[in-house]
Amino acid sequence: MDRLGPRAGRRVRPRHGRRPGRREPRLRGVPRRPGDGEQRPDPQREPVLGPRHLGLSKPWRPVGDGVRQPRRHALRVAARVVFPRRRPAAALPGAADEHAGFSFRGTPRTDLMAAETGANRQLSYSSSGPRELWPGVSNYVLQVHSRRRTRDDDHVPALLMYFLDSGGGSYTEVVSSAQVKWFQSQSQFLNPNGRIPELIFWHIPSTAYVMVGPKAKSEIRKPCVGSINKEEVAPQAAEWGMMDALAKRPSVKAVFVGHNHGLDWCCPYEELWLCFARHTGYGGYGDWPKGARIIQVTEDPFSAVSWIRMENGSRHSDVTLSS
Template sequence: MMMMSPFYLSIIFFFFISLILRSILTVHSHDQREFHRKISLRPTLPEGNTLHVRPGSSFKIAVFADLHFGEDAWTEWGPQQDVNSIKVMCTVLDLQHPDLVVYLGDVITANNIAIHNASLYWDQAISPTRDRGIPWASVFGNHDDMPFEWSIDWFSSTGIPPLHCPTSGSSPSESEGGKDCSFKGTTRLELMMNELKMNNLSYSKLGPKALWPSISNYVLKLSSTDDPESVIAYMYFLDSGGGSYPEVISNAQAKWFNRTSQAINPNSSVPEIIFWHIPSQAYKTVAPRFDAHRNCIGSMFAEEVASQEAEMGMMKLLEGRSSVKAVFVGHNHGLDWCCPYKKLWLCYARHTGYGGYGNWSRGARILEITTQRFSLKSRIHMEDGSVHSEVLLSSTASEE
């Protein structure tokens, strides 16, 4: 048999090695493509919708409701209320050090704001949070984009309107060149665009364009810094109308919630927390005035529930998801309770602002999420620093 030279043996050796490497790389490349294909099929949220918490630590949320900035802005009383509201927020923020602030609607009283861009007052309202470098998220209330209402005091013999209107025309709204004295209000879209434009700490979102109303319907994800794919909780924010819309969560919004929750949390394995401004009609059933459910927790039952105009299916969806732990609303300044409903909790925030009706003491609702073994706790933090109405909301609420 003819012996091959070392040169030819080396060529054959390298040839076989290259075939083996090519086979390995092909399999590896296929596996990588398949892995990334499977990852891409998973329903995910954009990175801008994700908040992070360190493993083993808790995540704290301060809820500010019904601030009503800009109310009676032409009087001495009005601006002073905004100063008082800022003091309440600063007290809560400096004592609680939250990881996120939720502005739960009626941030401004737009129907009292006699300027073309009400975002100036919105910016004042979020300034305590922004100045401390704390992220926030917001939803709209019924006063945030209401059209301006002329004050009758402006037309009295001693009234001094804050603006000089054109003299022609029989009324300010009919005056020539009317834009100087016609305040149509700042739309939800304008308010949201102005908030997002200069604030990189805002997690507020515009929402899907196909929805009606489309602004401030979105979901945020809370994940661990060590494992972003491991979701701790989903937080849903919905626009409950009012102002330029009926006071209702529409059927379209309910369908959006259903599609979104089924896509990102199909097995209801991840806890879900819900925020909107105007209480649903279910709030009337759990705590009618002066006859609260015996398991309700809270210090204030000072008025009747002022609910949405109709129920369009949202509550039925929430009742059917075991992952939904609690719904948080504002709107009623005299209520701050949490009551069990079906297998979840219905909760009010605490009236935070000095604007708006009522003289009850101000404060904020505090939520605390523990991550190692999920729990959702809540309490009310008052403007004088006192704390009350602590409740564990991750436990199964009592059947009605």
């Protein structure tokens, strides 16, 4: 589905529990240290963590970063973690996807998205988004419906998740004014009264992260929550109104980004939370322990909580995003 109109949000029914008689596929990732700014792909090594580490045995949403190596290979490996377990998934590109500065040839964003959605049509909920927002792709919205819905609320989602391309690589690192207008149009149509909770995902942090985050390499103190703060926030090149648009919507509970591998904190901003994911893959810079940000959403009443699950199975940095 290339083009999204106001009614084109994809519907997702959360899946729960484990399939009996199926063993969890276990992927091993071995770090390879790049030299001289070079990324060294190893087709014999897997660049992502396995389902046990990401909490895929339960209905949680993992958010990770740094799944690099040749892009098509990384997509195939990630797909082997999620899709054989019949888990729906959605993705968006990072700053280095299709980047020409690595030792392997880059793959354009549009080709990456086409490869993912084409090979996993039944379970991939990713989308290239409306063509008028290209060359940025992955601008789309997912409507998550309750498993307990009745005929009366058959078309009313329990949660809305917005995905936006924040640029990078050969594209300017921004969420553009055109994307802001697209978000406002979609959110006004799907959630005019603001009664449905909303979560936002893009890759490169906005300048608001610089404003609210702790000083680089300092202790993370309340109200922020996290475990690593090893570098300065590397924000988008400019702010074109997206944060103002989000701050005006009480229905928006949190924004999730990646990009900085040495950060994993969440900090409050206005009435919402700004969160980093955790460096998940064995590509990219940094040798910090690998993990993933987990988001758990419940309804009746609505609540959203998040934490970091590490590769060794440990859990830390719990934060309540909405209750």
